[in-house]
Amino acid sequence: MVTRRKFLHQTALGSVAAAMGGTVLSSCSEANTETPVSTNAPIKPLAISTWDFGMKANDAAMKILDNGGSALDAVEAGVMVIEADEKNTSVGIGGAPDRDGRVTLDACIMAPDGSCGSVCALEYIVHPVSVARRVMEKTPHVILVGDGALEFALSQGFKKENLLTEESKKAWEEWKKTSKYKPVINVEMHDTIGMITIDKNGEIAGACTTSGLAYKMQGRVGDSPIIGAGLYVDNEVGGAAATGLGEAVIRAVGSFLVVELMRNGRSPQAACEEAVARVVKKYKDYKDIQVGFIAVNKKGQTGGFSIHKGFNYAVFSNGKNEVKEGTYLIE
Ligand code: ASP
Numbered sequence: 382m383v384t385r386r387k388f389l390h391q392t393a394l395g396s397v398a399a400a401m402g403g404t405v406l407s408s409c410s411e412a413n414t415e416t417p418v419s420t421n422a423p424i425k426p427l428a429i430s431t432w433d434f435g436m437k438a439n440d441a442a443m444k445i446l447d448n449g450g451s452a453l454d455a456v457e458a459g460v461m462v463i464e465a466d467e468k469n470t471s472v473g474i475g476g477a478p479d480r481d482g483r484v485t486l487d488a489c490i491m492a493p494d495g496s497c498g499s500v501c502a503l504e505y506i507v508h509p510v511s512v513a514r515r516v517m518e519k520t521p522h523v524i525l526v527g528d529g530a531l532e533f534a535l536s537q538g539f540k541k542e543n544l545l546t547e548e549s550k551k552a553w554e555e556w557k558k559t560s561k562y563k564p565v566i567n568v569e570m571h572d573t574i575g576m577i578t579i580d581k582n583g584e585i586a587g588a589c590t591t592s593g594l595a596y597k598m599q600g601r602v603g604d605s606p607i608i609g610a611g612l613y614v615d616n617e618v619g620g621a622a623a624t625g626l627g628e629a630v631i632r633a634v635g636s637f638l639v640v641e642l643m644r645n646g647r648s649p650q651a652a653c654e655e656a657v658a659r660v661v662k663k664y665k666d667y668k669d670i671q672v673g674f675i676a677v678n679k680k681g682q683t684g685g686f687s688i689h690k691g692f693n694y695a696v697f698s699n700g701k702n703e704v705k706e707g708t709y710l711i712e
Contacts, residue, residue: 424583427698428459429677430576431624434469435695436702437462442578443697452586453492453514456578460488460510460588463574467546471572474507475546476592478553480560481599484544485527487606488513488590493616499606501526505541506534510590513606523608527600556596573605575612575622575636577677585679587614589622603627609637618644619679621652625672625687629664639676649676650684650708657686657710673707 426446428439442459446452464473471477478484488509489499498517501524503509512534516525525533535541545553573591580586589612591605604610604627611627613636614620621639623630630636635656642652653674661667673687675694685694685707692707 424579424581425681425699426455426581427579427677427681427683427696428455428576429578429675429683429694429696430459431574431622431673431675431694432572433693433695433704434463434466434572435574435576436697436704437466438574438576439695439697439702442576443702446578446580449581452578452580452584453490455580456576456586456588457490457510457514459576459578460574460590461508464508464510464590467548469572470549470552471592471595472574472590473509473592474542474544475549476544477549477595478545478592479599479601480596482545482550482553483599484549484592485599486544486590486592487602487611488588489606489608489612490514490517490586490588491608491612491614491620492517492586493584493614495614495616497523497608499524499608500530500534501602501606502600503527503530503534505531505544506539507542507544508539510588512537512539513588524606526602553596573603573611573624575605575624575675577614577620577622577675579677579679579681583679585614585616585620585677587612587620587622593627604630604635607631609634611636613637613640615640615644617679619649619677621649621656621674621676623672623674624692626670629660629667629670629672632663633659635660635672635674639674643676643678648684649678649682650686652676653684653686654708657688661688661710668711675707 428442438459442455445455467475485502486509491497498513575589577587589605593603610631621636639652639656673692675685
């Protein structure tokens with residue numbers, strides 16, 4: 382007998398196969414398809430983040446959630462841990478600069494009531510996510526970019542700091558020797574943190590923050606600060622976040638797509654699979670790029686899927702924080 386869940390799973394695989402001309406190179410594992418949660422179970426706080434370093438973000442978020450704090454406060458505090466980590470070369474301080482040696486950061490945040498804020502190509506500020514939150518809460522706008530975003534941040538009391546660490550500078554100088562620029566992200570350079578949290582009241586919030594593609598063109602903005610592309614939350618349905626080549630995610634309005642698929646009955650896992658299929662369909666060189674999605678629905682079920690092997694994500698639920706290996710299309 383084909384259960385509804387199996388049917389949906391097969392449907393998603395079917396679209397992946399169709400998008401790839403009929404072959405699914407690596408099938409999607411059933412193992413982490415869903416966290417079984419009875420529909421009547423009381424909502425428990427949960428945090429899900431892209432990549433294994435998301436564990437640290439989850440820890441910080443869960444401290445707040447366990448004390449009855451809001452999903453919004455938790456998600457901001459969670460990603461701030463990664464923004465402050467100098468060793469992480471794709472988020473916040475220590476992030477790889479653009480080809481001119483400028484560290485320009487992108488971030489966004491979304492609250493349960495649907496309000497959102499974003500900053501693009503923001504320089505000198507360690508916590509772009511907090512500036513994005515101020516944009517959401519203190520201005521009539523959603524997105525501020527470049528100098529305007531910096532001016533706003535300074536007016537809000539944020540301090541100007543040098544974000545180019547010695548290590549990142551050295552790597553950039555090394556890169557300059559050849560200056561080969563191919564807008565391709567390999568697995569090692571995928572460090573955007575996208576995070577979704579659910580608080581004890583079942584409210585959902587999300588955030589996404591990155592220094593973007595290493596050695597990008599000055600002024601390049603990826604998917605991460607674009608609401609609907611790098612992040613989307615709908616308090617009635619769930620939330621999703623993306624990592625990988627932003628140019629490909631934007632074409633499919635990836636995170637919004639994942640949430641809409643969940644609204645239409647897909648599990649978070651099936652929704653991520655179908656969104657990757659859509660990305661692949663719209664990007665002919667998909668074999669050269671990585672894109673991954675994470676998702677969680679209102680019931681606390683989670684999922685993650687990417688084009689290539691190597692994508693993982695961290696889920697903190699039921700008192701346990703753990704890394705899950707995402708399933709993928711290509712070995
Ligand atoms: N999505 C980010 C961007 O395109 C990069 C990444 O996640 O690796 O800017």
